[in-house]
Amino acid sequence: MSMYGIFNLVLFAALLGFLFQLSKMEMGLSRRVLVGLVLGSIFGFYLQLVFGLTAVATSETLEWTNVVGNSYVNLLRMIIIPLVLITMMASVLRVEEIKSLGKIGGTVVGILVLTTMIAASIGIVMATLFGLNAGELASGARELARAEVLESRLATDRSISQLLTGMVPRNIFADMSEARPTSIIAVAIFGMLIGVAALLVSEEDKEHGSRIKSFVDTTQAVIMRLVKLVISLTPYGVMALMTRVIATTDGGAIITLISFVIASYIAIGLMFLVHGLLIAFTGANVREYFQKVWPVLTFAFATRSSAATIPLTIRAQIEELKVPPPIANISASFGATIGQNGCAGLYPAMLAVMVAPTVGVDLDIGFIASLLVVVAIGSFGIAGVGGGATNAALVVLPAMGFPVTVAALLISIEPLIDMGRTALNVNGAITTGLLTNRFLGDEVEDTLPNIAAQGLQEN
Numbered sequence: 001m002s003m004y005g006i007f008n009l010v011l012f013a014a015l016l017g018f019l020f021q022l023s024k025m026e027m028g029l030s031r032r033v034l035v036g037l038v039l040g041s042i043f044g045f046y047l048q049l050v051f052g053l054t055a056v057a058t059s060e061t062l063e064w065t066n067v068v069g070n071s072y073v074n075l076l077r078m079i080i081i082p083l084v085l086i087t088m089m090a091s092v093l094r095v096e097e098i099k100s101l102g103k104i105g106g107t108v109v110g111i112l113v114l115t116t117m118i119a120a121s122i123g124i125v126m127a128t129l130f131g132l133n134a135g136e137l138a139s140g141a142r143e144l145a146r147a148e149v150l151e152s153r154l155a156t157d158r159s160i161s162q163l164l165t166g167m168v169p170r171n172i173f174a175d176m177s178e179a180r181p182t183s184i185i186a187v188a189i190f191g192m193l194i195g196v197a198a199l200l201v202s203e204e205d206k207e208h209g210s211r212i213k214s215f216v217d218t219t220q221a222v223i224m225r226l227v228k229l230v231i232s233l234t235p236y237g238v239m240a241l242m243t244r245v246i247a248t249t250d251g252g253a254i255i256t257l258i259s260f261v262i263a264s265y266i267a268i269g270l271m272f273l274v275h276g277l278l279i280a281f282t283g284a285n286v287r288e289y290f291q292k293v294w295p296v297l298t299f300a301f302a303t304r305s306s307a308a309t310i311p312l313t314i315r316a317q318i319e320e321l322k323v324p325p326p327i328a329n330i331s332a333s334f335g336a337t338i339g340q341n342g343c344a345g346l347y348p349a350m351l352a353v354m355v356a357p358t359v360g361v362d363l364d365i366g367f368i369a370s371l372l373v374v375v376a377i378g379s380f381g382i383a384g385v386g387g388g389a390t391n392a393a394l395v396v397l398p399a400m401g402f403p404v405t406v407a408a409l410l411i412s413i414e415p416l417i418d419m420g421r422t423a424l425n426v427n428g429a430i431t432t433g434l435l436t437n438r439f440l441g442d443e444v445e446d447t448l449p450n451i452a453a454q455g456l457q458e459n
Contacts, residue, residue: 004051005060012065012243015039019235029234033295036235037242037302044246058247065240072237075230076308081176082223083311084184085191087329090220092195093202093213103440105192108331111432112339113376115278119271119345119424120375124368126267127353130259134354167337167380184307188333227311234299234312241302245419260350261417267346268420275424275431282438284321292320293430300426301419306336306343309426317433327436335429337380342421342428343389344379348396355402374399389421 001009019039022032051057169175169186176187198216202209276286290297296312303309310332317328339345352371356363378395397403 001060002057004057008047008057008061009064012043012061015043015239016068016236019239023232023235029232029295032235033238033298036237036239037298040239040242040302041246043239044243047243047247053248062244062247065243067240069237069240069244072230072233072240073303073305073308075233076311077178079223079226079230080184080307080310081178081187083227083314084187084329084333085176085194086216086220086223087314087325088188088191088333089195089198090216090325090329092192092199092326093216104327104330104436105334107436107439108327108334108432109338111435112331112335112428113379115274115341115428115432116339116345116379117372117376118274119267119341119428120349120372121368122267122270122274123346123349124353124363124371126263126270127350128363130263132260132263132350132354134351134358184310184333185337188330227315231312231315234295238298238302245302264346264350264417265420267350268342268424271341271346271424272427275427278431278435282434284434289321289434292316293427296430297423297427301423304418304422306340306422306425306429309422310336313426313429317430321430321434323433323437327440328433331429331433331436335425335432339376339379339432340392340421340425340428342424343418344392345375346424347389347417347421348378348392349375351393352396352400352402355397359402361402371396371400389418 019032019036022035027035047058047061166180167185167189169190172187172190174180175183175190178184180186198212202212279286279289293316296309296316299312300306300309313332313335314328317323317332318325323331349371353363356367361367374396378392378399
């Protein structure tokens, strides 16, 4: 390793040590996450400005800073499946009437799909106002090669009806290894079914019911304690992740497609305002809300993964926003694979508007209505990981009869825009939890035990 690389790693280690000292000073998690975000951004800019994107020192430094960032993401992904499975089981057991569970799930899915259609409408408006046109993008050899790869992926991808069918678990062990894009929601459904079966057994045999609930409560307490341990590492993970994001951002690619970047972030901002209005409708203080969920949105922004953010999403709803566990668990799990406002709403709608003029399609009411329906249906089963927006585009564009080449042309700037979209996805899931609690909260709370969030404590 070069001397510059060693110096950079020593500097990075010093920053990690500074964050550790802040934790010993009992600074709150939210503030430490903010400090980690700022430090990571500054360190990333330092690497890019002093050494450049392709310098040996930069690659050497990122190779080791990525150990921290990637390890943190891996730890979060490690707890996703057991967390979703046990919390779904516990949620069902805590809802005395199965029909109440159905109301929660139906309300969550309905709100997620509705907000995704609103997001798609905003995307349509912004793409139209900015006059975005796919025909104006240069199609070089590299972009055309990417388009061919996407076309080949499209040939093997499933139809929308098959995507819906794929959400039903078939091999739960394969789904627990996240073998499919719909694995998380399949595990969630499996957990709900196991919970329903356990609830029915409990009604038939009180002794069995007591043992079942004791086992589930104990297991959930252990899992939640594990979640707390992993979440305590968030400031370090965010700093490492932001270092990579800033240090590897290709400024030239951003400038080339600056109009699309600006339009995308304005659309994201407008959708956050829509979320704010919906949050105000629940009676919550919007400013306090965003202060409480800031660590969650920060992590989603840095990792570009709604799925990896599930543990933080659940914790923020239960601990910070006082959403009942059944609602929090279902909205967080479903929100990572259904109705993603940014990736499955804004992005494919904007691409469709960009492509339409190039194939002679008018942007009339009929086109907009059909696009909104396709976006709503296509938002089911989109994996909540980096690149999920491209997968959503591969569903929506062909369904509208459009080519997928534009998706390939925009891949070079995907990471930058995807960060904001992912934060919007996660905020949509949390907003859905608050709205569902507003509609069904009293009914759900009447069936819950006194201790609503066993195992989760304030950091």
